[in-house]
Amino acid sequence: MRRRLSSALTALGLAAACALLPTTPAAAAGETAAFSKSSDWGGGWEGRFTVKNTGTAAITGWRVEFDLPSGTTLGSYWDALLTSSGNHHTFVNREYNGSLAPGAAVTFGFLGNGSGAPLNCRVNGLDCSGTSTQPGAPGAPANVRVTSTGSSISLAWDPAQGTVSGYRVYEGSTLRSTTTGTSASFTGIPACSSRTYAVAAYNSAGETRATAVTGTTTGCQQADLPSHILTGYWHNFVNPATELRLSAVPDEYDVVAVAFAEASSTPGAVTFGVDPELSAALGGYTDAQFTADVAALKSRGKKVILSVGGEAGRVAVGDATSAANFASSVRSIMTRYGFDGVDIDLENGLNPTYMAQALRTLRGQVGSGLIITMAPQTIDMQSTGSSYFALALGIKDILTVVHTQFYNSGSMLGCDQSAAYGQGSVNFITALACIQLENGLRPDQVAIGLPAGQGAAGGGVVAPSVVNNALDCLARATNCGSFRPPRTYPGIRGAMTWSINWDVTNGNSFARTVAPHLDTLP
Known part of the structure; x- marks a missing residue:
């Protein structure tokens, strides 16, 4: 951004x-x-x-x-x-x-x-393509698969090579099931709960475990957020878009991300305050007035979160100390201004291990009501091996939503891996959102991010009607382009725009078109 x-x-x-x-x-x-x-x-x-x-x-x-x-x-x-x-x-x-x-x-x-x-x-x-941990032990079970419902997690796997007496399923270090078949199910698990299992093949010589897999039961809506939400970024700086006080954010937005908290002199820690240039442009806008505006938005049922980073942001969380500093500083800013959560918008790289540690620490301090969002660039969510995607999957149990920036991207491959789709089209939005939806994130954790009209981005600007068509394609399999997702995702979380200021500049067309449409989704 x-x-x-x-x-x-x-x-x-x-x-x-x-x-x-x-x-x-x-x-x-x-x-x-x-x-x-x-x-x-x-x-x-x-x-x-x-x-x-x-x-x-x-x-x-x-x-x-x-x-x-x-x-x-x-x-x-x-x-x-x-x-x-x-x-x-x-x-x-x-x-x-x-x-x-x-x-x-x-x-x-x-x-x-x-x-x-x-x-x-x-x-x-x-x-030689097989595996063994001890001479004579069977190979590891292959292709371990996990499926979930609101109260159960089920596993299935392909038979292991070698002589197999049976299979043991471990949850962490605890043996949960022994079977001679190639599947197991566990019930009575609370909604939106994650469990990690390892399947081992065994015989008299020993056992061999496959790579552990994690499943999460469904029903992970943020309790006090709508099923489908519109998120917009509010500028804490001056640029060619309209400057406006936080209290002037149009009512169509469900979540307002305040951009941005920036790096401080302490490794990992961030700082925030009303930008002096913005304050002057608004005729004087103090921290106290901003804090009152946060409260005013929340009284209207909105969520207000602190976005960290941005295009020029250089926040670095690369070790345990900086992770602790990040969590502590964000917690302090949330307490001071009344923010409901944090948005990770680091466009210059991140360490998924220590950022996950920081966010889990923050979650432990704030509680289950903490909103955690992420705003990766399109390239950051092309592969589960990328740092952003790894972070999203690593905190899936506490993550609210990822609203990827489907703009400023050029052409990219979608989840079908058969064609490069050009930005600024229904095909681009749906084919790239499909990568996240088919590779580990729940539909309620995926939103599509688009610019709010001319001036908001250098490429990928679309009419708001195109955003609605993409949502329809993902949720209902209607209004698609030539690309059609392999299934529907009725729980798709919604849309994000950069930015509220640019939307106001362009006549509020984005919010006034997309927000009512979100209410029609399944």
């Missing part, structure tokens, strides 16, 4: 792959386990095989077996004991009775003569 004008295979056990790869550069410790063959030097080649413990417990023993084509022989070897029977070879790690710590890796190396690549690779009796 503008203020002023190789491929790694991972599992909870052993990770390995058997591929013929060039040796330059050599595989580094911690990379995918792989055979590598050097350039031909008189018919000889060097092979390496790396195994990494990607689990959370030490591994006490393992072996690697493979065959070589006829005519290929082995020369010297190191870092392992080697037994051979014809062209079937077995590596047993020297520390067989020791252990391989979590995150540690070991590389087996040998010299060979001939031209054959390794065949029939096995780790602890399983194919």
Whole structure:
């Protein structure tokens, strides 16, 4: 928002792959386990095989077996004991009775003569693409899936490789279920509650856990917010848009985000006060008058939140100390002015781990009524691996809504990954909102953000009717463009605009068109 004008295979056990790869550069410790063959030097080649413990417990023993084509022989070897029977070879790690710590890796190396690549690779009796935490234990259950209702969370998974006696389902460290099937359900869970489960396959030799998954029961509406909301940003600065006191915000807005709190000299901490230039432009607007206006808006049933950052913001929360400072400073500002929550609008990068820590601390201080919103740029929500998306998923249990800025973006791929959609269209809005809706966020946590007319953004400005069409497409599968989402999302939370000031400048067209339409959604 503008203020002023190789491929790694991972599992909870052993990770390995058997591929013929060039040796330059050599595989580094911690990379995918792989055979590598050097350039031909008189018919000889060097092979390496790396195994990494990607689990959370030490591994006490393992072996690697493979065959070589006829005519290929082995020369010297190191870092392992080697037994051979014809062209079937077995590596047993020297520390067989020791252990391989979590995150540690070991590389087996040998010299060979001939031209054959390794065949029939096995780790602890399983194919190299399988996993194991102990010799003889089954592989990890694959493709663990989670579904939720208002009071239950259900899991399903694909069968594990190897000999399987059954499956155990853990909630944290607590065993919750044992089954010989490939599904489990847990009931009686309160609405909007998250639970994290790990599924393990076991036999007499041991067990192997899959990566843990988190499910959240439905029914997570903010108790005192409408099902569908319109959010607008109010400028605490002067630019070409209309300056207005907070009390003059049009009634169509449900949530007003005050932009912005800024970085202070204390790492992670933010500061806020009525901007002196704005105060002068309004003929004198004091902190006391602003505070009274916050109260006035709240008396009209509105929520007023503090937005942190903006295009020029440089708030950095990158460690535990700065996370504590952030939470403490935001809590202090909320108390002083009467804000209902905080909006994260950091457009110059964020650390999802420590920002999540800060927001959880703040939630613990304020309570369940705290509103937490986020305003990422479009590029920030293209992948669950991005820091913003990771933050949203990491605080999903306390997050109110993400209103992504679907503007100033250029063309981008949507959730179908089949075409690049140009900004400023129904296709762009719906195809990119679909990424969030199909990758972990609940519909009530997703809103679409658009500029409030000319001057508000450099690109992606649309008529308010286009915003309504996009909402219809997502909620009802009507008024779509050529892109159609894979399902409907009746709980889509609503819309956001940058900004209230620009909307007033442009005749309030955005709020007067979009707000009534939100009331018609399912």
